[in-house]
Amino acid sequence: MQIRFERNRTSTIIVMYSLYLYFLGLSLRNTSRALQPLSNRSYVSIWKWIQKFSSFPVYRRRRVSSFIIDETMIKIERKHFWIWICIEPVHKTILGIHLSQARNMLVARQFLESLIQKYGRHPVYSDGGTWYPEACKLLELRHYLHSPLEEKSLVERVMQYFKDRTECFDDYYPCSKIDCNNSHVYNWIELFVSMYNNIIVTKNNPVLTKALIIS
Numbered sequence: 001m002q003i004r005f006e007r008n009r010t011s012t013i014i015v016m017y018s019l020y021l022y023f024l025g026l027s028l029r030n031t032s033r034a035l036q037p038l039s040n041r042s043y044v045s046i047w048k049w050i051q052k053f054s055s056f057p058v059y060r061r062r063r064v065s066s067f068i069i070d071e072t073m074i075k076i077e078r079k080h081f082w083i084w085i086c087i088e089p090v091h092k093t094i095l096g097i098h099l100s101q102a103r104n105m106l107v108a109r110q111f112l113e114s115l116i117q118k119y120g121r122h123p124v125y126s127d128g129g130t131w132y133p134e135a136c137k138l139l140e141l142r143h144y145l146h147s148p149l150e151e152k153s154l155v156e157r158v159m160q161y162f163k164d165r166t167e168c169f170d171d172y173y174p175c176s177k178i179d180c181n182n183s184h185v186y187n188w189i190e191l192f193v194s195m196y197n198n199i200i201v202t203k204n205n206p207v208l209t210k211a212l213i214i215s
Contacts, residue, residue, distance in 0.1 A: 066123040070155040109135035
């Protein structure tokens with residue numbers, strides 16, 4: 001992942017590690033204390049890094065050929081949720097992720113609408129779930145069943161990759177709040193997606209990699 005910083009004050013690894021600790025659930029002050037053996041930065045600096053990251057486009061707006069979508073069940077806080085993932089087949093980057101407690105046409109439509117707002121209208125490739133054709137019909141999108149050797153293989157690999165790491169994150173860092181809305185899980189996923197997409201872009205075509213500027 002290629003990341004640059006103004007005036008090179010802080011290394012990329014330190015900043016990303018601080019964001020990782022914060023999204024695990026640590027407070028700003030505790031994150032600052034945890035960084036002291038590596039870098040003496042205040043909680044104010046960490047807060048600024050978080051604000052910069054929140055304005056950074058996690059899902060890069062670039063040329064999109066189609067949407068490859070799939071969903072799988074995951075367990076968070078001993079409850080079952082569905083994680084939805086959309087992948088761009090050419091660059092193999094993740095275009096969007098959504099968490100829901102239900103799996104139906106309404107959720108599929110909501111997820112597709114969020115993708116349309118970011119990237120415009122494109123053909124949708126999915127498995128045999130009935131919720132996808134129905135949602136695509138309402139949104140006037142072309143729908144196709146993905147190939148078992150190409151699109152399906154790609155999305156299943158990425159899906160299992162994220163499923164394993166999300167459940168592992170929840171196992172080791174469960175939320176301690178009452179009636180948690182799982183925002184900490186979603187924040188962690190956003191950070192993980194950002195790192196994943198940067199690695200994929202750099203691996204496939206370093207020329208297309210853009211720098212993330214954090215002061």
